[in-house]
């Protein structure tokens with residue numbers, strides 16, 4: 001029953017309750033009908049017995065059987081009466097009437113025969129009386145024993161036997177009619193219940209089928225039409241509400257999934273694919289390229305001086321630049337190629353089906369050209385360059401890691417070649433990379449092994465010709481590679497964190513040397529020491545300088561600190577405060593390579609700076625480029641207005657010197673005066689006879705200007 005379908009259950013319930021009620025009603029009706037018939041028959045017999053008793057009582061008293069016989073014969077002539085006996089009080093049959101139909105009935109008194117004794121008759125009458133008491137509703141009332149009284153004294157007995165055939169017939173007919181009625185009602189109930197069941201279960205089944213549709217199609221936008229306003233209607237409403245809620249939740253879920261997907265695979269700043277997605281796509285592209293034997297190129301792009309831009313113009317501007325670069329890079333490649341941002345200022349691209357290295361070079365060239373136009377970042381318009389490394393599949397590598405590593409190596413080579421260029425990967429580059437690793441491990445031991453030396457390059461006052469200071473420039477006497485210039489190891493020491501120890505060593509050596517010159521009465525020549533931006537970030541930089549001055553006994557006025565523009569911008573407040581303290585102690589603060597960064601003169605004014613050193617690229621080009629000439633002129637003019645000392649770096653020719661002098665530059669430094677030389681050699685410039693003469697006696701021909709022999 002429990003597992004039957006709802007339709008059957010409903011049918012069964014309706015039919016069972018209908019039939020049950022009907023059966024009970026029919027039984028009740030039948031019993032009532034039978035009781036009525038029974039009672040009517042009994043009452044008929046009783047009234048007949050009373051009439052017979054009343055009419056035969058006197059005959060019994062006066063012992064007149066013929067009169068009694070005359071009385072009973074017409075009364076007992078009814079069709080339903082089988083026999084009537086009038087008995088005396090002693091048990092003798094006084095009068096009798098037996099209908100012909102009673103022949104087969106084997107009436108008890110007839111069975112006794114005429115010779116029956118009164119005792120046997122009375123016993124038979126008693127038996128009949130008991131039988132009449134045991135007669136049932138459905139068998140009918142077939143006999144009656146009724147005493148006859150005369151003046152309240154029993155004078156005889158009337159025994160009546162009735163025919164129950166009529167009663168049975170009536171009862172049968174009633175049962176038949178009832179059964180027919182029941183059948184008709186059951187049939188009607190069946191149709192009625194089928195209809196009722198359809199009415200109740202139809203909407204539920206419709207709802208069920210809609211639920212199945214929703215669950216199969218996962219389409220939660222489906223809605224069901226409410227069939228009525230009753231409980232089933234409420235059920236429909238509930239179902240619709242549930243679907244709405246699921247749909248809403250699904251939508252939120254989809255949005256969150258999309259967001260997570262975006263976060264997991266895309267760079268939030270540029271919206272380019274991130275490292276994970278790039279690796280994934282490249283792995284797939286490699287698989288396809290291998291099957292279709294195609295050549296694929298992987299390009300690694302790193303912005304030049306991005307850190308300086310971030311430090312000087314702020315991170316917001318740095319972000320704008322990255323966004324702009326991302327959109328420029330995306331504009332060049334085809335839709336099947338992928339541009340990604342790996343992090344920081346590193347971008348990667350893979351281009352499919354490039355055929356050969358020449359085509360890859362064309363793409364790299366196009367990417368390079370993207371940086372020819374300036375970037376408009378808010379208020380500022382700046383020129384940014386990029387170093388690009390290119391590697392080819394399958395020629396240079398077969399796996400994602402291999403290709404990316406080679407593209408990275410090629411990019412480093414592009415940087416080493418002066419930046420703003422692209423380089424195709426060459427197996428020899430790997431050797432350089434290995435060399436770099438070897439150099440790094442050598443560098444770690446170089447301080448201990450005392451392999452560093454300082455060379456000094458003088459700065460000369462253009463008016464007096466005196467050496468104002470000497471710049472300490474470090475060299476590495478590598479046991480295998482010979483003398484290495486700083487550009488071969490300063491960056492490496494910055495990246496490896498060795499710069500702090502190296503700077504401490506340079507500072508101590510330079511200060512010791514300056515103190516020695518002072519003690520030798522060679523004059524009060526300042527010594528200038530370069531502080532790397534990385535070193536400048538140290539919180540104890542001031543203590544480090546003070547401890548060296550303490551240890552060497554050098555007056556702060558004889559120490560000059562050279563820092564780059566980017567170091568200056570790194571941590572405005574802290575840098576400004578630190579420089580102020582150093583300057584208050586008497587040290588000279590110089591800004592090195594001025595003009596290559598992104599700071600303005602008015603910005604520099606906030607810092608306690610004594611000297612600006614114009615970058616040597618401007619000096620180198622000023623004779624042939626009117627733009628560079630204009631920049632030099634502007635820097636000199638503005639620095640003067642801010643009361644700053646101007647030093648021109650990299651002065652190599654007399655023409656440059658003359659030009660700078662005309663423009664009012666204060667000091668020069670460069671090969672024209674001297675290359676960086678040993679401490680003993682530079683001492684020669686301290687004597688007045690070797691000062692730079694204003695009348696054309698430049699020491700370019702001096703032996704001190706002989707070239708160094710760095711590796």
Ligand SMILES: Nc1nc2c(ncn2[C@@H]2O[C@@H]3COP(=O)(O)O[C@H]4[C@@H](O)[C@H](n5cnc6c(=O)[nH]c(N)nc65)O[C@@H]4COP(=O)(O)O[C@H]3[C@H]2O)c(=O)[nH]1
Nearest residue numbers: 473474485486506530531532592650651652669670671676
């Ligand atoms: N073409 C040309 N070059 C000239 C001329 N006059 C001077 N130079 C070169 O210009 C560089 C001047 O130093 P810098 O601008 O501070 O640039 C320095 C400085 O930034 C860095 N450096 C050198 N020593 C140290 C150091 O002890 N610590 C730190 N942090 N950096 C250092 O390495 C850079 C390169 O140093 P060097 O190779 O010694 O190169 C020196 C010098 O040899 C010239 O007339 N023509």
